[in-house]
Amino acid sequence: MNRGWGGLVLLTLLVWTGRARAQEDEDAACLRCHENVVAGAVRHDALDEGCTSCHEVTMKEEAPKDPRVAPHTTSLTEEEPALCQDCHDVPENPDDAHPPIDDEGCTLCHNPHSAPREHLLRDKPYQLCRQCHAETLPSGYLSLHAPVDSSCASCHDVHGNEKDKYLKATSPDLCLSCHKDIQKAVTSAYPHDPAEEDCLNCHVPHASRDVHLLNAYYPPGPYTVYTPLRYNLCWQCHDPEDVFGEDTGFRTKLGKNLHAVHVKRRKKSRLCTLCHSPHGSNQEHLLQTGIPFGAEGWVIPLKVTSNGKEKRCSAACHESRSYSP
Numbered sequence: 001m002n003r004g005w006g007g008l009v010l011l012t013l014l015v016w017t018g019r020a021r022a023q024e025d026e027d028a029a030c031l032r033c034h035e036n037v038v039a040g041a042v043r044h045d046a047l048d049e050g051c052t053s054c055h056e057v058t059m060k061e062e063a064p065k066d067p068r069v070a071p072h073t074t075s076l077t078e079e080e081p082a083l084c085q086d087c088h089d090v091p092e093n094p095d096d097a098h099p100p101i102d103d104e105g106c107t108l109c110h111n112p113h114s115a116p117r118e119h120l121l122r123d124k125p126y127q128l129c130r131q132c133h134a135e136t137l138p139s140g141y142l143s144l145h146a147p148v149d150s151s152c153a154s155c156h157d158v159h160g161n162e163k164d165k166y167l168k169a170t171s172p173d174l175c176l177s178c179h180k181d182i183q184k185a186v187t188s189a190y191p192h193d194p195a196e197e198d199c200l201n202c203h204v205p206h207a208s209r210d211v212h213l214l215n216a217y218y219p220p221g222p223y224t225v226y227t228p229l230r231y232n233l234c235w236q237c238h239d240p241e242d243v244f245g246e247d248t249g250f251r252t253k254l255g256k257n258l259h260a261v262h263v264k265r266r267k268k269s270r271l272c273t274l275c276h277s278p279h280g281s282n283q284e285h286l287l288q289t290g291i292p293f294g295a296e297g298w299v300i301p302l303k304v305t306s307n308g309k310e311k312r313c314s315a316a317c318h319e320s321r322s323y324s325p
């Protein structure tokens with residue numbers, strides 16, 4: 001290396017370390033009284049720039065006698081959220097910002113110095129959001145969606161984005177990114193149209209007063225007492241007349257309605273989903289290929305075969321029987 005350059009490098013290094021040391025000394029002076037700001041386990045890297053990169057501090061002429069009174073006046077070097085957005089593209093497009101960013105600032109949710117949890121969050125994400133969105137959990141809910149309890153951010157861009165409700169993706173893609181077993185059902189030979197289209201045709205995303213996050217009444221299984229209201233979920237789109245009337249394919253040669261036989265019962269009314277998958281199946285008419293039975297996780301195979309004239313249902317529920325659609 002040429003000697004001139006070496007000198008320049010050395011000089012730059014000296015100026016740089018000199019400045020860094022001066023800044024360290026200045027920060028040390030602040031921290032003598034403000035130790036608590038760096039007490040959190042997760043530290044903001046921006047602290048490397050020094051306290052005065054964000055705070056303008058003017059010491060008072062005379063130190064106050066009361067140690068609780070600030071010996072200085074302070075102001076931020078820039079208003080929030082611009083102060084933070086100088087270094088962070090959050091959100092990517094400021095026009096999409098979730099309102100509290102401009103109304104309250106980033107520090108509503110983040111500690112600017114250090115915090116006990118990741119992402120410098122002041123509280124659990126769920127608690128932060130609940131301050132303003134308590135309605136996402138209806139009172140007296142029966143089923144709660146697991147990811148809602150851990151982080152709202154698994155589905156929403158918490159800082160805002162250009163999409164409706166700041167979703168990261170829309171249903172069904174959003175839902176299928178976690179529910180691989182349901183993905184198998186909706187890509188099977190006979191998917192249920194509404195499930196292929198949008199999971200929110202039947203489910204709510206956060207919590208429900210019904211079982212399984214359903215958006216209308218449906219009984220917990222495997223059996224129930226029949227009343228028409230019990231199957232409201234399905235009657236949102238299907239006419240009970242089609243299922244319990246003369247035109248059903250599920251009837252005997254003599255015209256006895258086998259839906260009624262199985263479902264319209266005072267005791268042991270068989271749920272629709274005992275025989276039909278609500279999502280999709282490799283058997284025609286969404287017929288389940290297996291029926292879950294008992295707590296041991298047994299699955300009874302269900303098979304419907306046809307000889308062209310009659311269909312035959314084979315399941316361990318009873319001996320194999322034929323019907324005539």
Ligand code: HEC
Nearest residue numbers: 026029030032033034051052055057067068069070071074
């Ligand atoms: C001799 C002790 C002392 C020193 C040194 C000191 N402060 Fe303070 N500071 C205080 C006290 C006391 C308060 C008022 C109580 C509080 O908010 O903690 C205060 C308040 C503040 C506030 C909050 C002001 C507000 O309006 O809410 C900021 C920001 C601050 N100090 C930054 C700094 C920075 C940056 C430095 C270093 C350049 C510094 N302080 C040096 C004692 C000190």
Ligand code: HEC
Nearest residue numbers: 027030031034037046047050051053054055076107112113
């Ligand atoms: C990245 C910018 C940034 C840096 C760097 C920074 N602060 Fe702050 N600080 C803020 C903002 C923004 C607030 C006001 C938000 C709030 O009310 O907590 C704040 C508030 C404070 C307060 C008052 C509220 C509190 O948390 O006690 C004190 C004291 C303080 N800072 C001290 C410091 C000290 C000392 C340093 C250096 C070790 C420092 N800050 C470095 C951005 C910063």
Ligand code: HEC
Nearest residue numbers: 044045046049083084086087088106107110112118119120
């Ligand atoms: C001088 C640049 C600078 C400024 C100003 C700044 N930050 Fe940072 N911030 C960083 C750097 C560098 C990191 C560490 C690298 C990263 O995770 O992006 C960081 C990390 C973070 C993280 C943690 C990211 C994670 O994934 O864990 C949060 C949250 C954050 N900053 C919020 C803020 C907020 C709020 C403000 C305004 C009060 C702010 N930052 C101002 C530079 C800055």
Ligand code: HEC
Nearest residue numbers: 081084085088090100101105106108109119125128153158
């Ligand atoms: C309403 C609360 C809230 C506000 C306001 C907020 N954040 Fe966040 N931020 C979060 C949550 C929650 C996470 C964690 C997201 C996750 O788990 O993926 C996060 C994550 C981050 C991260 C790390 C991951 C990422 O998305 O890059 C950065 C950096 C960050 N925020 C910066 C900011 C800045 C800068 C602002 C202001 C412009 C801000 N935040 C305003 C709640 C908020």
Ligand code: HEC
Nearest residue numbers: 098099100125128129131132133152153156158164165166
């Ligand atoms: C300080 C209050 C406040 C906090 C805290 C807050 N939000 Fe918001 N949020 C709002 C406001 C105001 C709106 C816009 C008004 C509206 O459309 O309901 C909004 C809108 C939304 C929307 C879009 C709703 C729609 O109908 O388009 C979502 C999703 C959202 N917030 C999620 C979150 C998440 C996730 C968190 C926690 C990380 C959070 N919010 C924290 C005030 C807040």
Ligand code: HEC
Nearest residue numbers: 126129130133136145147148151152154155156165200205
């Ligand atoms: C499993 C994904 C998922 C999680 C986790 C989630 N949401 Fe949502 N959220 C959605 C979907 C999907 C919608 C759109 C519902 C619609 O269009 O009917 C939504 C809508 C919203 C809305 C708009 C108003 C409404 O109820 O339709 C707000 C506000 C909201 N969510 C806040 C939150 C908050 C706060 C959390 C955490 C406590 C959270 N979300 C967790 C998927 C989720």
Ligand code: HEC
Nearest residue numbers: 143144146147154171174175178199200203205211212213
């Ligand atoms: C981040 C991953 C994730 C996303 C995205 C997600 N879920 Fe879930 N979901 C889970 C987990 C974890 C459970 C609990 C374990 C299980 O039953 O698989 C669950 C459970 C469920 C349950 C059963 C609840 C019960 O009480 O029986 C339904 C229904 C459900 N999710 C529907 C949806 C729908 C609809 C969407 C899209 C709006 C969605 N999920 C998006 C992770 C996710």
Ligand code: HEC
Nearest residue numbers: 172175176179182186194195198199201202212221273278
């Ligand atoms: C036609 C109404 C309907 C649609 C549309 C629907 N579901 Fe379901 N879902 C149900 C019913 C009913 C149950 C309860 C099943 C039972 O009792 O066996 C259920 C149960 C679930 C469960 C928990 C039990 C299991 O089978 O793992 C998950 C997870 C689930 N649905 C996810 C989804 C996803 C993801 C979508 C979108 C691709 C979706 N659902 C669309 C009606 C529907």
Ligand code: HEC
Nearest residue numbers: 231234238242243248249250262263270271272275285325
């Ligand atoms: C014991 C099993 C079983 C139960 C329980 C059951 N189904 Fe079916 N369902 C069938 C069979 C088998 C077929 C196919 C008939 C054929 O081969 O054409 C069918 C056909 C259907 C069809 C196509 C139209 C028709 O009637 O042929 C609809 C719609 C239907 N079921 C809805 C329902 C609803 C809604 C419920 C609950 C109220 C229900 N099913 C309960 C076995 C059942």
Ligand code: HEC
Nearest residue numbers: 193194201202233234236237238272273276278284285286
């Ligand atoms: C959001 C509307 C909607 C809801 C809710 C709904 N379905 Fe469907 N279902 C459809 C549509 C659309 C089709 C395809 C057209 C058709 O065959 O009627 C269909 C088809 C079916 C079929 C196949 C019919 C055949 O002939 O192959 C069965 C079985 C069925 N649904 C059962 C159910 C059951 C059981 C429920 C309640 C758990 C239910 N559906 C809830 C809209 C819905």
